[in-house]
Amino acid sequence: MDNLKEQLAEIRGLLQIDPDNADLTNLAVDLETLIALQDQRLADPDNATRRHDPGAELGSTGSSAFEDNTIDLTQNPNEFDLKEGGKCCIPFIVASATYFLPAMVLRLDRESEEATVLILTPLTRESRPCDWFLDGRCNADICGRSHGITMSLEHLLPTEVLNQGSIKEGAKVLARYRDGIYYRASVVAMDGPDGPFWVNYEGYGDEKTKLNADQLVPISGLGVEDDLENSGENGSEEEFESDEWTSDTYEDDDDNEDGPSEETRVTFHYGDGEAMGTWEAHTKGIGGKLLAKMGYRIGKGLGKEGEGRLRPIEAEVLPAGKGLGVVAERLQRKRKRPREPGEAKGRHKRKHKGNRDAKSGQEPGQQTPPADVFDFLNTSLNQKSTKSSAYISKPEPPTRAKPPDRHKLHVDLINVETKVSQLVTALSRAKEALARNKGDPKIAASYRVKIHELEGTLRSVQQSEAAIQRRLNTEKQKKNMINF
Structure with missing residues (x-):
């Protein structure tokens, strides 16, 4: 009131x-x-x-x-x-x-x-x-x-x-x-x-x-x-068309026995009687409910003037990793040559290449004469050795020294740089403490000893840092020399 x-x-x-x-x-x-x-x-x-x-x-x-x-x-x-x-x-x-x-x-x-x-x-x-x-x-x-x-x-x-x-x-x-x-x-x-x-x-x-x-x-x-x-x-946005939608399991709310909060399912049919969206039988039917709530009318297209699409777009499943414009028929691989009758399926056997040239695959007597001096040299150097030389044992290549681990060097360099920074900070604080306690001989003497030790440790760590840096520079120069 x-x-x-x-x-x-x-x-x-x-x-x-x-x-x-x-x-x-x-x-x-x-x-x-x-x-x-x-x-x-x-x-x-x-x-x-x-x-x-x-x-x-x-x-x-x-x-x-x-x-x-x-x-x-x-x-x-x-x-x-x-x-x-x-x-x-x-x-x-x-x-x-x-x-x-x-x-x-x-x-x-x-x-x-x-x-x-x-x-x-x-x-x-x-x-x-x-x-x-x-x-x-x-x-x-x-x-x-x-x-x-x-x-x-x-x-x-x-x-x-x-x-x-x-x-x-x-x-x-x-x-x-x-x-x-x-x-x-x-x-x-x-x-x-x-x-x-x-x-x-x-x-x-x-x-x-x-x-x-x-x-x-x-x-x-x-x-x-x-x-x-x-x-x-x-216009009403929440009303449903009384004769343009049906319910699969709906007769009346009073006779609904699906559950306490079970929603009715909405389905549509085309003019020829064909059901629209049959896949919704395997879902909760939210698509049909949204269409009905938005005022969809059977037989009319989408849009304000009803001139849009009448039937839904069918989904086309394409292979994984392919774009929408790929045609499935073009994705099948075709054989380069037809298989001969009686040919076994699988890998082809390797053919013996003993008397053939390594590059051209022709017999030695069928080789064409070299066109210039450089072709002559290449042909002479690439020819295979005679049968007698096949039994001569070839010397094994010398074992190369294992290059240092660049990652480990970088980690060591970072650790050393961190230690240098800590020592510089400690040395600076010790010098400030010495300046504050100049009037006390005992305290001043202890700080002088501490400063001397810190300076020696700092020089040693800086030398280690320089050595690691030199090794990294050497590895970098070697890598640049073998890369063209």
């Missing part, structure tokens, strides 16, 4: 700045009506009864679609008795509007003035009642559906607020869809005063759906007209 009064005060302050704003004026009237109804209900706390002012309107928006949503209980007085298991009406905020929805009281706490209710006409996926919870079988810590919401008792309203009798041809209603969620729709025809009714979901063309009276709820609330105008201009 305090929140409503604060909101009313803010709106009145805005009206003082802009008194010609019709939206603020209508919203202020709605809030005043709601506060008056709350005051009347709280006037008799023993029976928790509530009597309504004649001609009071909830969710009045100034249009003919909501003129019948008035609550006049002067002729038919009803007491609003709150009890567990009973029905009531609660405010539910969606976007910038507050809708009045029927709900069932699960728990009632008079001391804390709170109640846990379950929405019977959910507008979102999160507010859908969990069937397994109602049966006492849902033990899931995180369930995709609602186990009830807790709110203050002052926010609960009687079901007469909805005025179910106002449903007629041309009225704006909330209509139940196959997924159990209620979407905005318009009543386009009636088969009788009590139904069934033919409705047209907003944003989905002229398609009609036949529903019973218990599947429709009159639209009533605060700021619902602005929400309806915005939805009429921009």
Whole structure:
């Protein structure tokens, strides 16, 4: 109640700045009506009864679609008795509007003035009642559906607020869809005063759906007209096409036995009856759900004008490491020559090259005469030795000395350089200490001895560093000499 009064005060302050704003004026009237109804209900706390002012309107928006949503209980007085298991009406905020929805009281706490209710006409996926919870079988810590919401008792309203009798041809209603969620729709025809009714979901063309009276709820609330105008201009982004998608395992939310939080699977079919995306049977079906949520229409292409692709791109598996432009047929290796009949599969046997030239493979007598002096010298030097020289043992090449490990030399050089740096630092500190203690002969003498030792050690380490550096330079020069 305090929140409503604060909101009313803010709106009145805005009206003082802009008194010609019709939206603020209508919203202020709605809030005043709601506060008056709350005051009347709280006037008799023993029976928790509530009597309504004649001609009071909830969710009045100034249009003919909501003129019948008035609550006049002067002729038919009803007491609003709150009890567990009973029905009531609660405010539910969606976007910038507050809708009045029927709900069932699960728990009632008079001391804390709170109640846990379950929405019977959910507008979102999160507010859908969990069937397994109602049966006492849902033990899931995180369930995709609602186990009830807790709110203050002052926010609960009687079901007469909805005025179910106002449903007629041309009225704006909330209509139940196959997924159990209620979407905005318009009543386009009636088969009788009590139904069934033919409705047209907003944003989905002229398609009609036949529903019973218990599947429709009159639209009533605060700021619902602005929400309806915005939805009429921009179209609905959350509604599904009623006759353009089917569910593999879906008949109704009430008969769904797949699990407490099991989502329905959405599949599409082409015009010839062929199923689209058959691979989704092995997945969670998120692709079909996204297509349906984005308003995909069967038989129409993708894009705003429906001129895009009709069928999905088939995936082509290529060999690993190859680009997308590689043709699989070109990847097969072809033999350089056809295999002769009777030829064994495998490696070719090596042929004896005893009497053939090492370079040309021709017989010695078939060699062409050298073209110049250099060819003559090369031919003479490359000729094989005679058979008698084959038995002459060749001297073994001398064993080369193992070159020093350059990596080890670099490591030693780094260690020596680190030690030099440490000695230089220690020597500098010792000289500073000697300068501070010149007045004390004993301390000064000890520091002089320490400085002498550090200087000797430093000279020795620097000599080792120079020796390692010379070895590295020598190895580098040798490497440069043999590289051309």
